[in-house]
Amino acid sequence: MATESKVHVKSIGKAKILFKSPARITLLIAGLFFILALVESLTGATDISSPGTSGATLRFAIPLLMAGLGGLWAERAGVINIGLEGMMIVGTWTAAWFGYLHGPLMGFVAAAIFGLASGFFHAILTVKIGIDQAVSGLAINLIAAGGARYLSGVFFPPVGGDRTVSPPVDSFPTFTIPVIAPILESIDAQNIFFISNLAGILHGLTKDVSLVTIALLLLVPLTSWILWRSKFGLRMRFSGENPMAAESLGINVYRIRYVAISVSGMLASLGGAYLALVASSVYREGQTAGRGFIGLATVIFGNWKPGGVFAGSILFGFTDALRVRQSESVMSLIMVAGIVALVLSIFYSINRRWKPGLISGSLALVAWWIHQRVDVIPQEFVTVFPNFATLIVLTFLAQRLTPPAMAGMPYRRGSE
Amino acid sequence: MKKDRIFWGTVAPLAAVVSSLLLVSIILILRGANPIEIFQVMISYGFDPRNLVSELNQTVAYYLAGVAAAIGFKMLLFNIGIDGQYRMGAFFGAVVGAAVSLPPVLHVLLIIITAMLAGGLWAAIAGYLKVRRGVSEVISNIMLNFIAAAIIAFLLGEELLGILPEGSQNVQTRPIPLSGQMPTFKMFNGEVYSFLFVAIFVGIAYWIMLNKTVFGFNLRATGLSFRAARSSGVNAPGMIFITTVLSGAIAGLVGLGTLLSDTHSYSMAFPSGFAFTGLSLALLGRNHPVGIFFAAFLWSFLERAAPVLEYEGVPPEIVIVMQGTIVLSIVIAYEVVARINLRQQQRAVGKANVDLVKESK
Numbered sequence: 001m002a003t004e005s006k007v008h009v010k011s012i013g014k015a016k017i018l019f020k021s022p023a024r025i026t027l028l029i030a031g032l033f034f035i036l037a038l039v040e041s042l043t044g045a046t047d048i049s050s051p052g053t054s055g056a057t058l059r060f061a062i063p064l065l066m067a068g069l070g071g072l073w074a075e076r077a078g079v080i081n082i083g084l085e086g087m088m089i090v091g092t093w094t095a096a097w098f099g100y101l102h103g104p105l106m107g108f109v110a111a112a113i114f115g116l117a118s119g120f121f122h123a124i125l126t127v128k129i130g131i132d133q134a135v136s137g138l139a140i141n142l143i144a145a146g147g148a149r150y151l152s153g154v155f156f157p158p159v160g161g162d163r164t165v166s167p168p169v170d171s172f173p174t175f176t177i178p179v180i181a182p183i184l185e186s187i188d189a190q191n192i193f194f195i196s197n198l199a200g201i202l203h204g205l206t207k208d209v210s211l212v213t214i215a216l217l218l219l220v221p222l223t224s225w226i227l228w229r230s231k232f233g234l235r236m237r238f239s240g241e242n243p244m245a246a247e248s249l250g251i252n253v254y255r256i257r258y259v260a261i262s263v264s265g266m267l268a269s270l271g272g273a274y275l276a277l278v279a280s281s282v283y284r285e286g287q288t289a290g291r292g293f294i295g296l297a298t299v300i301f302g303n304w305k306p307g308g309v310f311a312g313s314i315l316f317g318f319t320d321a322l323r324v325r326q327s328e329s330v331m332s333l334i335m336v337a338g339i340v341a342l343v344l345s346i347f348y349s350i351n352r353r354w355k356p357g358l359i360s361g362s363l364a365l366v367a368w369w370i371h372q373r374v375d376v377i378p379q380e381f382v383t384v385f386p387n388f389a390t391l392i393v394l395t396f397l398a399q400r401l402t403p404p405a406m407a408g409m410p411y412r413r414g415s416e
Numbered sequence: 417m418k419k420d421r422i423f424w425g426t427v428a429p430l431a432a433v434v435s436s437l438l439l440v441s442i443i444l445i446l447r448g449a450n451p452i453e454i455f456q457v458m459i460s461y462g463f464d465p466r467n468l469v470s471e472l473n474q475t476v477a478y479y480l481a482g483v484a485a486a487i488g489f490k491m492l493l494f495n496i497g498i499d500g501q502y503r504m505g506a507f508f509g510a511v512v513g514a515a516v517s518l519p520p521v522l523h524v525l526l527i528i529i530t531a532m533l534a535g536g537l538w539a540a541i542a543g544y545l546k547v548r549r550g551v552s553e554v555i556s557n558i559m560l561n562f563i564a565a566a567i568i569a570f571l572l573g574e575e576l577l578g579i580l581p582e583g584s585q586n587v588q589t590r591p592i593p594l595s596g597q598m599p600t601f602k603m604f605n606g607e608v609y610s611f612l613f614v615a616i617f618v619g620i621a622y623w624i625m626l627n628k629t630v631f632g633f634n635l636r637a638t639g640l641s642f643r644a645a646r647s648s649g650v651n652a653p654g655m656i657f658i659t660t661v662l663s664g665a666i667a668g669l670v671g672l673g674t675l676l677s678d679t680h681s682y683s684m685a686f687p688s689g690f691a692f693t694g695l696s697l698a699l700l701g702r703n704h705p706v707g708i709f710f711a712a713f714l715w716s717f718l719e720r721a722a723p724v725l726e727y728e729g730v731p732p733e734i735v736i737v738m739q740g741t742i743v744l745s746i747v748i749a750y751e752v753v754a755r756i757n758l759r760q761q762q763r764a765v766g767k768a769n770v771d772l773v774k775e776s777k
Contacts, residue, residue, distance in 0.1 A: 082554065131747045134494050134554050135699070138692050139744045146736025153731025154447065163731070293558050300555065378573070380566040387559040394551045408552065 032340070037197040039335045051188065053321055054204030059279050061317025062216055063088070063288075066271025067295020068302065068309040069223055070264040074119075075299060076227060077260035078240035078253075079126050080408040082137025084268045085292025086144030087118045091272025093148040096283030097155060099169040104277050107169065108212070111273035112266050118144070119265020123258045133408055141292075149285060166283035169276070174208040181206040210278050216270065224306040236260050240404030243411045254413065268292060297390040303401050316386040323382045330377045338367025428753055429700055429707070432745035433714070440738050449730055457728060462721035469606025474716035475709070476615045476673040481694030482701060482708035483622050484666035489698050490626065491639040491659040497542055497557030498667040499691040500564030504538040505531035505668025506675055507568045507589070510682035511577055513675075514590035523596035528614070528672060535668020536661040538564060543660030547653045553660070561691065572684065588683035598676035611673035618666060619705040635659055667694070696743040699750075715739065 067084045074081035081087075091111040099107025118140065125136040153163050161167040184206060187199035227233040238246040239253040247253050271291070276283050294316055301315075302308025322330055341364035348357030370377075381388075393401075441451035461467060481498055488495035509531035518526060542560060545551040572578035578587040600607035626632040638645040638655045646652040670690055675682060693715060700714075701707030718739065722732035 080554075082558075125744070125748070129748055129751055131744075131751050132494075134496070135695070135743070135747050138496070138695070139740050139747075142692060142743070143737055143740035146733050146740060149733035150443075150731045150737060153733065290562065293562070296555070297559065378570045380569045384562045384566040387562040391545075391556060391559045391563070394556060395545060395549060398549045398551055408554075 032336075033198060034194060035339050035343075036336050037194040039332050039339070040197060041193055043332045043335070051185075051200050051204030051207065053318075054201040055208065056204075056321035057314065057318045058205060058213060059317075060320035061313045062213055063271040063275050063279070063291050064295050064298055064316050064320075065220070065310060065313035066216060066274065067268050067292050068298035068313050069219060069306065070119075070266075070268035070271070071296050071299040072223065072264075072302075072304060072306060072309055073236075073260050073267065074122075074264035075304060075407040076240045076404055077236045077257045078243055078404060078406045078409070078411065079123075079257055079261055080133050080137070081119075081122060081261065081264050081268075082134050082296070083118070083122050083140030083144075083292075084137075084264075084295050085288055085290065086137075086141035087115055087122075087265045087268035088272035088275070088288045088292045088295075089141075089144040089148050090114050090118045090265075091269030091274075092276040092283050092287050093151065093166075093272075094269070095273035095276045096166040096169055097151075099277055100159070100167050104170055104172050107277050108270065108273050111269045115266040115269020115272075116262050117265070118269065119262040120258070122265060123261035127254055127257045127261070130410060130412055132410070148283075152283070152285065161282075164285035166276075169281050169283075171281040172210045172212050172278055174210045176207040177209065212274065212278050216274065219267070220306050220310045227306065232256075232259075237404070240407055243406055247413060253411065268295065271295070294386045297386050300390055300401065300403075301386075301393055304403055315389075319382060319385045323379060330382055331371065334367050334370055334377070338364050338371065341367060428749040429702070429711075429746055432700070432742050432749050435745045436738055436741040439741050440734060443734060443737070444730065447730060449728060454725065454728055454730065457724055458718075458721040461724040462717045465604035466606060467720050468604050469608055471713065471716045471720045472603075472612065473609050473673060473678075474719065475712045476609055476612050477670050477690070478693055478697060478712035478715050479615050479709055480618060480666060480670045481690045482697030482712055483618055483705065484663045484670070485691075485694035485698035486701070486703040486705075486708060487622065487659060487663040487666060489639075489695075489703050490635055491656060493546075493656065493660060493663065494554050494695070495539070495542075495557065495660070495663045495667070496554055496691045496695065497539060497560050497664065498670070498694045499688055500557070500561040501535035501538050501664040501667035502670035502690050503564050503568055503686070503688075505535035506671030506686060507571070507682045508534035509668075509672060510589040510592065510675055513592040513596045514681070516596075517593060518595060520595045523593075524598055524676065527592070527596055527676065528669065531668040531672055532665040533668070536665035539664020539667070540657070540661050543657040543664075546660065547657045557691075565688070568682075569684065572682075586683045586685050588679075588681040590681065592676070592680045596676070597680055600677050607677075609673040609677040611676055614669070615673070618669065619709065622666075623705045670694075696739065699743060700746050 067088060070084055070087065071081055091114070094114040095104075095107040095111040097107075098110035122136055122140055125131050126133045149164075152161070152166070155161075156166050157163060159167050181203060184199045184203035188196050188203050190196055225233075227237060235246065235251050235256050238249075238251060239256045243253045246256075272288060275287055275291075280287070295313075298309050298312035298316060301312035302310070322333070341360045345357050345361035345364055348354075348360060437455070444451040444454055462471070481502065484498050484501075485495055509527045512530040513523065513527040516523070516526065538560065542551075542553050542556045545556045546553045570576070572587050572589070577589055579590055580587050598610050600609055602608075624632075626636065634645065634650045634655055637648070638650055638652045642652050645655070667690075671682075671686055674686070697708050697711040697715060700711035701709070718735045722735040725732045725734065
């Protein structure tokens with residue numbers, strides 16, 4: 001028994017070292033790209049590393065990222081925000097309406113303000129009044145959806161819109177990074193193994209970029225800095241982990257939560273504004289399409305860390321991008337996953353860790369079977385990949401996750 | 417004490433409805449409409465006999481969703497997976513019902529049991545994750561709802577279980593033969609689903625199960641205090657699992673009224689959003705079978721009467737806002753009432769203590 005646990009500790013330590021060091025991470029990512037390039041040159045499906053896909057991935061990922069960061073802020077302070085979807089709807093609607101009236105920049109500002117207000121509303125309900133956090137969030141989803149539809153019916157038809165669609169809004173100017181983007185494009189065109197694939201992906205990220213995208217991406221390091229380097233972040237995490245102890249040390253848990261949840265609403269709403277103003281140029285009913293919930297999923301997937309949320313939203317944005325592009329890419333992606341599983345299985349077997357080795361080996365077999373037997377992965381399944389992946393993570397890795405201890409629990413000042 | 421409870425139990429929901437009416441009135445006045453006139457139009461339209469029938473039919477579905485949510489609430493479970501469970505139940509009920517041929521009553525029974533099994537098994541995933549893996553049922557059920565919708569959309573594909581009837585845009589399952597259909601009966605010159613009686617039966621069974629059986633006692637005990645129930649010998653995790661499955665099984669029945677008496681096949685046109693509706697109704701009806709019925713009727717009344725607002729120049733979606741605010745006000749009202757009660761109790765205890773000290777002196 002003792003030796004077994006020792007082996008276990010050792011292997012966990014090993015895995016930690018493997019994933020912690022930046023050099024190794026770079027190596028791992030490079031390895032992944034290598035497999036991707038291999039599969040692409042074997043199957044001839046070049047869409048995965050095409051500039052179009054990486055550009056679309058970024059566009060699809062940003063709304064998820066914003067919703068995810070919103071969920072992160074709220075949950076780190078100890079309150080679950082199921083209302084992210086509704087707050088995104090608030091963002092899409094206000095961004096489109098104020099964007100139509102005063103230009104896209106004002107649209108963003110308005111979305112931020114109204115998002116802040118919607119978050120504040122959630123805070124009043126859950127912190128001050130103390131009602132169930134899930135009920136409050138769901139009610140916000142319902143009221144936001146109904147309210148947006150009502151207001152669309154009132155405001156949009158007179159100005160040339162529809163009952164479900166706003167009049168078109170000017171979108172933000174985009175720019176292509178000079179020098180670098182053309183160079184990458186020429187490399188991509190030369191079709192060199194590996195290097196061209198990499199260049200293709202980077203080219204997609206450097207052409208037609210919106211300043212808004214960059215500004216919103218910067219919120220990831222900012223959130224990270226606030227959470228782990230600032231006084232406020234420490235207090236915020238403290239109120240999420242143990243509000244009673246925080247209170248006893250003189251931290252005003254209520255105030256911290258008010259601020260965190262309001263910011264949460266603002267971030268989700270900005271994600272909605274991005275959908276309306278950058279990813280498209282209108283408000284359309286049902287535009288958010290469950291993205292708030294996927295944002296909630298990225299929080300779990302990213303283990304309540306900003307970097308993790310970012311990685312999760314890129315992954316889910318990628319599946320979203322593939323869904324609207326080609327189905328062959330999905331197939332070659334499964335091939336990539338299969339090869340990765342095979343490599344992992346060999347790695348584990350060499351380390352004499354039979355159980356994970358067996359699991360990843362059988363995953364590789366499944367991937368191979370799908371590749372041999374199934375022609376097209378149905379679009380429905382590609383769409384719910386984020387939900388499915390989250391469920392799998394929760395099922396098999398729940399012990400490794402480190403959620404804020406008191407997230408979702410009711411807390412009243414002065415009670416036990 | 418009991419009188420007090422009944423009083424607060426009815427006052428709080430009424431206060432919630434009134435305050436949400438006030439809010440909607442403000443919105444309507446901002447729109448330049450006369451709220452009293454609008455409410456009058458809605459009431460006269462909603463109580464029109466023809467509309468009453470479709471409201472009653474809708475009430476059946478909402479009622480079952482409400483009971484499913486209430487069973488969960490008794491265990492402090494937030495079953496937001498009703499949506500997926502209802503889909504699974506209706507879909508597999510339709511598929512199995514169309515695939516077999518049995519004598520009339522048996523056929524209907526088989527469909528009902530299949531639907532309950534499908535809903536219950538789908539809920540069992542969330543139950544397992546909750547009990548064995550400590551996963552919050554809210555998160556897992558949200559994910560499961562999306563996955564259920566995708567699985568059914570996939571299985572409804574034309575080469576699998578779906579067919580495309582001539583002249584229709586909607587893919588649907590094969591129709592259930594006559595022996596597997598439930599009759600409707602006449603009331604107010606309309607066709608009321610006889611599934612209504614199943615819903616009534618479920619309501620009565622829910623009440624008896626909760627209040628008159630050992631199982632119900634254990635369920636309530638576990639819901640009130642997991643630890644106390646466990647230390648007194650109740651298999652508390654097992655109870656959580658069984659309750660989740662039971663709630664899912666009832667949720668599986670939600671779509672059957674429409675399926676058995678009206679459409680006879682499942683299609684993508686089946687509505688969604690039952691999860692939040694069910695939870696709202698259970699909250700509004702205080703988990704009581706009769707209370708849930710009134711709440712369900714109010715909900716379908718509002719929805720049925722909404723389109724008439726169009727003629728008054730008001731977008732009918734205002735009704736959704738109204739439903740949302742009703743739920744919020746009711747929850748807030750309960751919270752406030754609970755806090756007032758707590759304070760009164762504390763005061764009473766404090767006063768009793770002071771008296772005791774005085775006497776001893």
